[in-house]
């Protein structure tokens with residue numbers, strides 16, 4: 001129908017009436033109402049975050065150590081473990097995973113990352129491994145509540161952060177021994193060197209840039225030539241372990257290459273012929289995890305907002321509650337608005353990712369960018385609302401602000417997310 005065509009003849013009053021009188025029980029294609037299962041899981045994680053995680057947050061932030069006892073508690077109740085993650089992931093709407101992350105990180109981001117850090121390696125194995133590899137390695141990433149294990153995803157290097165194509169760690173196949181030999185250095189690996197399973201991104205053909213990358217499983221207990229370098233002392237997220245790792249003639253069996261050698265050889269042959277490459281090892285993992293990371297940032301932002309709201313209703317200056325000043329009340333109104341807006345982007349991207357709707361406009365990046373920026377902004381505003389108290393370690397908002405900043409940096413910096421969105425909407429190569 002063109003713009004000049006007359007509208008089809010309809011009786012507007014009858015249409016409006018029919019729309020309003022939709023009978024009960026008619027299924028609606030679009031709904032933001034959470035199911036009972038989703039609400040139950042959200043409330044269950046919230047209870048753990050409120051009763052176990054938040055009371056321990058200050059201590060583990062000060063200690064700058066992995067909170068093993070808290071991870072163990074999470075494992076005992078099924079929040080840390082293969083079955084738990086599989087249950088969260090299996091929700092066909094995709095919303096349970098962000099719900100879980102928002103609640104857990106509302107409790108504390110450092111502890112939250114210690115519990116969820118393993119999931120990045122799991123996502124890589126799940127996304128790129130064969131059925132057999134998934135069955136073998138994913139349970140090993142978690143261990144059991146009695147014999148707890150962690151996993152790490154090692155893509156970044158000292159000279160390859162945003163520019164993943166710059167990965168120098170090499171993987172060479174020793175045909176005589178039937179083994180891969182890995183050499184290189186990885187930087188800023190969450191759980192690096194304290195995990196059983198490390199998923200390492202290495203280059204099998206440097207000339208192909210990121211298209212020549214592959215993902216390998218390197219189990220700490222078996223792989224000689226694998227070691228932890230310095231543990232990084234950080235601004236925030238300090239209960240989460242971050243370290244460099246070294247691979248020095250590190251030998252692993254042939255079948256520790258995720259997806260298998262035949263698939264890799266076929267993909268590399270296609271790339272060399274100039275046809276479109278298949279999935280790039282590191283990018284595939286980041287794409288699928290961005291909305292979940294956005295949900296973590298949301299949890300921090302919400303914690304700060306709720307705390308500041310309560311504080312502003314208690315604190316009196318000039319004979320009235322500070323929230324009775326518009327400048328404070330409007331800031332809180334904007335905090336709530338921005339958090340809810342970010343959540344909608346996170347839920348949309350999570351739903352798209354789970355239901356296989358293509359990210360035409362980099363919706364995964366949008367969600368992570370927005371949630372990260374909201375978290376940094378909202379936590380800074382929360383410090384302002386608490387005044388001097390906000391700046392001290394006696395109150396949690398300064399920790400939340402320190403924690404929030406990482407969401408502008410890891411899993412793609414704010415600038416890189418904008419680059420991804422700009423390229424997606426324009427179809428142009430923007431540098």
Ligand SMILES: Cc1cc2nc3c(=O)[nH]c(=O)nc-3n(C[C@H](O)[C@H](O)[C@H](O)COP(=O)(O)OP(=O)(O)OC[C@H]3O[C@@H](n4cnc5c(N)ncnc54)[C@H](O)[C@@H]3O)c2cc1C
Nearest residue numbers: 153154155156161162188189190242409410411412413415
């Ligand atoms: C606490 C923590 C945990 C981490 N966990 C992991 C992990 O588990 N596994 C892992 O592999 N990595 C991990 N990282 C690494 C993280 O992903 C990188 O730090 C991040 O990708 C940024 O890389 P970079 O630090 O090298 O910054 P750089 O790439 O050097 O960027 C520096 C600045 O330049 C900007 N910039 C770079 N290129 C462009 C461009 N083209 N256009 C515009 N601006 C640009 C960036 O946005 C940034 O502001 C972690 C980092 C931290 C701090």
